[in-house]
Amino acid sequence: MESERWLEPLPARLQQQFQFLLEVDRLKTVIRGSRITDGSRKENTAEHSWHLALFASTLAEYAIGPIQIDRVVQMLLIHDIVEIDAGDTPLFDDTTPTTQAKLEQVAAERLFGLLPQDQAEYFQALWTEFEAAQTPDAKFGKAVDRLQPILLNHIVGGGTWTDYEVDEDKERQMTHRIADGSPTLWAAAEHVFADAVRCGWLLPAR
Amino acid sequence: MESERWLEPLPARLQQQFQFLLEVDRLKTVIRGSRITDGSRKENTAEHSWHLALFASTLAEYAIGPIQIDRVVQMLLIHDIVEIDAGDTPLFDDTTPTTQAKLEQVAAERLFGLLPQDQAEYFQALWTEFEAAQTPDAKFGKAVDRLQPILLNHIVGGGTWTDYEVDEDKERQMTHRIADGSPTLWAAAEHVFADAVRCGWLLPAR
Numbered sequence: 005m006e007s008e009r010w011l012e013p014l015p016a017r018l019q020q021q022f023q024f025l026l027e028v029d030r031l032k033t034v035i036r037g038s039r040i041t042d043g044s045r046k047e048n049t050a051e052h053s054w055h056l057a058l059f060a061s062t063l064a065e066y067a068i069g070p071i072q073i074d075r076v077v078q079m080l081l082i083h084d085i086v087e088i089d090a091g092d093t094p095l096f097d098d099t100t101p102t103t104q105a106k107l108e109q110v111a112a113e114r115l116f117g118l119l120p121q122d123q124a125e126y127f128q129a130l131w132t133e134f135e136a137a138q139t140p141d142a143k144f145g146k147a148v149d150r151l152q153p154i155l156l157n158h159i160v161g162g163g164t165w166t167d168y169e170v171d172e173d174k175e176r177q178m179t180h181r182i183a184d185g186s187p188t189l190w191a192a193a194e195h196v197f198a199d200a201v202r203c204g205w206l207l208p209a210r
Numbered sequence: 211m212e213s214e215r216w217l218e219p220l221p222a223r224l225q226q227q228f229q230f231l232l233e234v235d236r237l238k239t240v241i242r243g244s245r246i247t248d249g250s251r252k253e254n255t256a257e258h259s260w261h262l263a264l265f266a267s268t269l270a271e272y273a274i275g276p277i278q279i280d281r282v283v284q285m286l287l288i289h290d291i292v293e294i295d296a297g298d299t300p301l302f303d304d305t306t307p308t309t310q311a312k313l314e315q316v317a318a319e320r321l322f323g324l325l326p327q328d329q330a331e332y333f334q335a336l337w338t339e340f341e342a343a344q345t346p347d348a349k350f351g352k353a354v355d356r357l358q359p360i361l362l363n364h365i366v367g368g369g370t371w372t373d374y375e376v377d378e379d380k381e382r383q384m385t386h387r388i389a390d391g392s393p394t395l396w397a398a399a400e401h402v403f404a405d406a407v408r409c410g411w412l413l414p415a416r
Contacts, residue, residue, distance in 0.1 A: 010364065010405045014398055021268050022398075025358075026365055028264060029247040032257045041235040051238045054260035057287050058234060062227050062329065074280035077287075081263050123268065152231075158216065159232055192220055192228075199216045 017120050024118040027088070034087045037094040037164040038153045047156070049084045049092060056080040059148040066188040067144040079134040079145045082127055086111035095153070095178050096168035108135075137181065147185025151193060154179065158196050162205040171207035172197055223326050230324040233294070240293045243300040243370040244359045253362070255290045255298060262286040265354040272394040273350040285340040285351045288333055292317035301359070301384050302374035314341075343387070353391025357399060360385065364402050368411040377413035378403055 008026075011019045034049040047055075057077045064073045084092075089111035093099050112131050116124045134142045157163035165175065175197060183190035200206035214232075217225045240255040253261075263283045270279045290298075295317035299310050322333045340348045363369035371381065381403060389396035406412035 008365075010402070013401055018272075018394070018398060022361060025261070025265055025268060026247055026361060029261065029362075032246045032253070032261075033248060033250070040238045041232055042239060044239070047238070048257065050257035050260045051254065054256045054263070054287065055231070055235065055238075057260070057263065057283075059231055061284060061287070062231060062325070066224075074283070077263075077280070077283060078267060081260065081267070081283075119268070155228060155232060156235075159214075188224070192224060195219055196216070 020118060020120050021123070024115070027115065027118055028085055030088045031085060034084075034092055036092050037096075037167065038156045039160045039163050041156060041159050043160045049087050052152070053081055053084055056083075056145075056148050056152055059152055060145065063148060063151075063186070063189065064144075066186045067140065067147075068184070068186055069140045071140050071144050075130070075141045076145045079130050079142065080149070082131055083134045083145065083149070085115055086131070088115060094164065094168070096164065096170060096174070105135075137184070140185075143181075143185040145185070147182045147189055150179040150182045151189055154193050154196055157205070158200055161203070162200075165200065165206045169207065171210055172201055173209040175206055226324060226326050227329070230321070233321065233324055234291055236294045237291060240290075240298055242298050243302075243373065244362045245366045245369050247362060247365050249366045255293050258358070259287055259290055262289075262351075262354050262358055265358055266351065269354060269357075269392070269395065270350075272392045273346065273353075274390070274392055275346045277346050277350050281336070281347045282351045285336050285348065286355070288337055289340045289351065289355070291321055292337070294321060300370065300374070302370065302376060302380075311341075343390070346391075349387075349391040351391070353388045353395055356385040356388045357395055360399050360402055363411070364406055367409070368406075371406065371412045375413065377416055378407055379415040381412055 008023065011022055031050040032048050036047045036049055036052055038047045040047050057080045060076045060080055061073060064071065086108040090104065090107035093104050112128060116127045119127065133139055134145055137143055137146045153164065157165050179193060182193050197206060201208050214229065217228055237256040238254050242253045242255055242258055244253045246253050263286045266282045266286055267279060270277065292314040296310065296313040318334060318337050322330045325333065339345055340351055343349055343352045359370065363371050385399060388399050403412060407414050
């Protein structure tokens with residue numbers, strides 16, 4: 005984003021911060037595959053990120069080990085910002101993962117790079133940690149990122165499961181990382197899958 | 211919300227938490243007065259809450275005194291959840307403040323009351339603290355809640371200022387609490403007002 009003329013009289017650091025905050029507003033226009041609970045429309049990535057932050061805050065007690073919930077929340081608030089440039093890749097889409105990863109890396113550098121350097125480095129490191137999914141905080145963040153669409157799919161009666169004709173094996177394969185962050189939440193997810201198969205929204209394992 | 215049959219086999223505490231998380235999804239359907247930056251539509255309260263959490267995280271250094279940014283973020287994530295029952299009241303609307311406050315109190319009790327008691331009390335206390343706007347954390351949270359719509363109005367060329375034919379005095383009156391949380395951000399807001407008057411989006415003081 006080029007510098008906004010009207011911001012120019014502000015201190016340089018504050019200009020950069022405002023430009024970042026106005027640019028990330030575009031995440032409100034990135035549309036995901038999941039529907040919101042009333043089924044009226046698909047979810048956008050900004051409101052999804054808000055929902056995940058609340059998921060993490062409410063379900064923190066089920067993390068597999070000690071986590072810093074404020075770091076998990078920060079990760080979830082920024083984890084999908086790269087979709088402004090790179091778009092959302094539905095879980096069941098065929099886009100080559102390495103191509104998408106490269107696009108997202110470039111997007112992270114551009115978007116976090118709008119900020120003053122210290123903040124750019126802080127957010128970039130947090131985003132990289134989340135993507136790598138190796139630390140307890142990142143594992144728990146990834147777990148709730150996989151859990152939320154499962155609950156949305158069930159409440160709308162199919163959602164992306166019926167859109168993509170997903171079977172239980174495929175779904176378990178795409179979401180089993182929930183177990184890395186929280187065995188309790190994975191057990192809950194498995195219960196939801198079983199119920200979804202019974203209801204005909206998720207195909208039985210082939 | 212009545213208990214969902216499909217959640218019944220889960221532990222009671224987890225059922226309550228999932229019911230809360232599914233119920234608050236409805237915040238995605240509460241529409242505010244402000245437009246998003248591309249001007250294509252009005253903002254919903256869920257994505258607004260996400261945006262405010264990022265505003266607070268990015269601008270924390272400008273708080274008037276020491277704050278705990280993780281508490282401010284938590285407040286902002288839940289501060290408008292009551293709008294699910296009580297609706298959004300635009301800043302320039304004529305709804306009697308005491309009527310709205312009562313509706314929001316009842317809404318807070320119902321919505322946070324979906325959670326296990328310890329979490330219900332935690333969120334209710336956080337929400338009450340935010341509403342009272344007396345602590346440094348709540349003052350800073352309120353400041354960014356007032357600041358964000360100012361930037362959105364400017365970037366879309368008027369927004370709620372032109373919708374409600376607002377003049378600079380009225381706008382300053384409705385947003386001056388920014389100064390209680392951050393004199394630096396208030397100075398920035400005053401600059402934006404001056405530019406908006408120059409552009410004809412905000413009426414000059416009468």
